[in-house]
């Protein structure tokens with residue numbers, strides 16, 4: 001495709017107006033849809049399984065699909081300009097591929113694949129957490145089918161990971177217990193669900209291509225086959241605990257704090273996964289990211305300023321995490337996975 005809007009055939013539309021999304025009622029999808037609708041520049045169509053019991057946000061069009069019937073996927077994607085995939089990580093492995101193949105058949109040019117995680121350039125971390133090769137395969141398939149991808153590197157979702165139990169950031173907010181990884185001082189990049197939603201909506205609101213060679217403004221094409229890097233906070237578990245104590249009005253005396261070596265915890269999680277117990281996955285994933293001798297601070301790469309994203313309050317995000325914890329208690333099926 002020519003690089004400039006001025007060189008495109010008559011009728012070329014230099015904005016994204018029609019967006020399809022998988023997982024509109026899911027954890028991150030809800031926030032992406034909310035930010036897109038707030039931006040008010042897009043018609044959002046939710047691809048949702050015919051038998052789904054997920055509540056979809058108001059303001060989206062709904063296209064019921066069956067992943068075992070490609071025609072339903074192609075029909076739902078026809079005429080869309082951008083496909084955002086936020087699919088449950090527990091979905092069968094080939095579901096992402098079925099969707100991407102249908103997107104190519106429907107003529108969709110751009111896809112945001114499942115990821116919303118750490119830095120895709122950190123190959124070793126990707127391999128150790130088992131997610132890297134899967135993410136790379138998803139991106140390569142999109143390219144192979146002639147489409148372009150834009151992925152989001154945001155680190156762990158802060159509010160979601162503070163919630164959901166001990167195997168994530170080490171907090172059990174109900175029991176008021178915390179497992180500190182090593183000394184609890186390793187800092188990692190995190191993003192709130194809302195910040196990720198805003199970042200995606202900003203990127204999708206950009207002009208697709210620069211007008212001509214003199215146009216140096218930010219465009220969607222800046223991100224083709226690349227990542228959008230975003231963060232909210234670079235924090236340690238000690239920072240998180242300080243925030244939780246401020247927000248809940250508690251002191252150290254209210255918390256039961258234990259410590260575990262991250263490398264031991266990682267090996268324990270890995271052994272569980274290898275024996276078929278997927279409860280070990282969060283354990284291996286989070287402990288690996290907190291390894292003390294590496295940097296997972298995305299600050300030098302993040303594009304928050306470029307995308308004019310707001311600076312957020314850690315304590316407000318902690319409050320959101322505490323609220324989300326109550327909601328996540330009800331998602332027993334997902335929690336077990």
Ligand SMILES: NC(=O)c1ccc[n+]([C@@H]2O[C@H](COP(=O)([O-])OP(=O)(O)OC[C@H]3O[C@@H](n4cnc5c(N)ncnc54)[C@H](OP(=O)(O)O)[C@@H]3O)[C@@H](O)[C@H]2O)c1
Pocket residue numbers: 022023024025026027028029047048049052053054067086087088089090091092095114115116117118154155156157158160161334
């Ligand atoms: N950075 C982080 O901390 C973090 C944390 C968790 C997840 N993630 C990543 O974020 C992405 C989305 O995760 P999420 O937690 O937002 O997903 P989710 O809420 O668990 O699920 C999203 C949607 O997937 C669809 N779905 C569920 N089961 C399915 C199945 N068997 N087959 C096909 N579709 C199915 C459902 O949509 P319908 O019911 O409408 O069909 C659901 O609403 C994944 O790539 C995941 O790895 C990142």
